[in-house]
Amino acid sequence: ASAIRERLEARVGGSIRGVVPGTPEAAALKQALIDDGLWSQYLEVAIGPDAEVFTKAPVLATVGADADIGIRSDSTWNNPEPEIALLVDNRGKTVGAMLGNDVNLRDFEGRSALLLGKAKDNNASCSLGPLVRLFDDSFTIDDVRTAQVALRIEGEDGYVLEGASNMAEISRDPLDLVRQTLSEHQYPDGFALFLGTLFAPVQDRDDPGRGFTHKINDIVSIESAKLGRLVNRVVTSRDAAPWQTGIGALMTNLAQRGLLETKK
Template sequence: MRYYQLGGSGESRLAVRTGDGLYDLTAASPDVGSYLDLVRTASITDTDTDAIVDGLLARAPSIDADAVEGDLDTPLRPGEVWAAGVTYRISEEARREESDMEEMYIDVYEADRPEVFFKATPNRIVGPDEAVGIRRDSTWDVPEPELGIVLYRGDIVGFTVGNDMSSRAIEGENPLYLPQAKVYDRCCSLGPCVRSAESIDDPQDLDMWMTIERDGEVMFDESTTTGEMVRSLDELVDCYVDHNAIPELSVLLTGTSLVPDETFTLREGDRIDIGIEGIGSMTNPVTTV
């Protein structure tokens, strides 16, 4: 099942998409107003989210899918977002291209310990159709489409689409500038929904794609698969949660294998479309922050 937060333009409510249509879960139970409400209920009853929803569908009114266009909100409000880097060969190659210290990225790609870093707080996250940011003090900026792992108290409960916006000029100048290259206003987008973990057979066998448009012209259009990831999801999650005080709800982005070449940089007004098989697609315009 796929869970959407509606109310970008009005009253907030949680909806679910099944094979039969789209349904308003909040109308069925006011206690389920958000994805966090749903996973808390599943935890209390020692079951999964889809099982909880199965019991609500009989009294959940259907929603016209066309009516929610433009009404999508960020599907969840995690306490924090972290991200993993150099998990695909192409991302290792891209990081080497931007840096004068390329050997460090080879070492991380082949090391036992993955690169896991802090990405965003709730106020830095945007949802579908909201603008992602490029830093005013950066000259080379790219989106990074990634599979996002949704965690409840450290356990995998779902997946979403993520965009780990990156200022490659800043990070390339010195790897110690990574926090400034990664963490800033509108640096991360999540959406369009959360797909329940139990409804995906293999999250490391999903097609992923990204297009970038500028003034109606396609500047980038490529696809890949999460099967190209050299780390397992459990490995990345373990690295994030071990020895760490994690929030109740969090997201871990898992790295990218779709990287525009070094001649491309985002501009204000560009449009980024990112999609992952079985989860959905998300559009974000670009603004300068």
């Protein structure tokens, strides 16, 4: 990897880490990678003009701290993705942040880009928590830009994996991701936006060369100094508590408690 990086930096000029997505320098790097047979769909969204923006979970389908998180029962290669998520209101203003786990099925996603929805959106496959920290004088978007996000996975088999993601090295600025998300879409109720991760689990768990994958009852802890610690247990999406409280159930609950007023 170091040799490839040095060769590309010599051809492109400057540090690869310093390349700004969507710029002429990024286009030159892309061409160099294509020439060397190293281009991929992941690099396209990392340094190309368009960020990767997709729907991770429907409204009210996300689980919180200490809940079970789900992986598909037919997935054999999967991993957590420790991230920070921004809270954006219905006016497009970024108002706070929290931790999240963008659970990923690498076997489904890697097989075809068209399977991204199946790889990302399953029962209990998205967790957020343990709190929402609103922006104020003591906590700003700059704290998000420089945050360290730590990950620890503990298995019943005694396996332990630790990793980290440095937000300062993410290729796209958090507010640029918000801008791209809102450029062609409206969110009248606001949204939570995952910002991505640098964490890639390459440590073998079982067979050499097979890398990491979850096992049932793994405990996943995601932590950042100013956002607390988010802990979840891994189960299959079939075994996780079913998602039953949708928008209809929410409206029914509010009506039963007399919290819906009709304008006269």
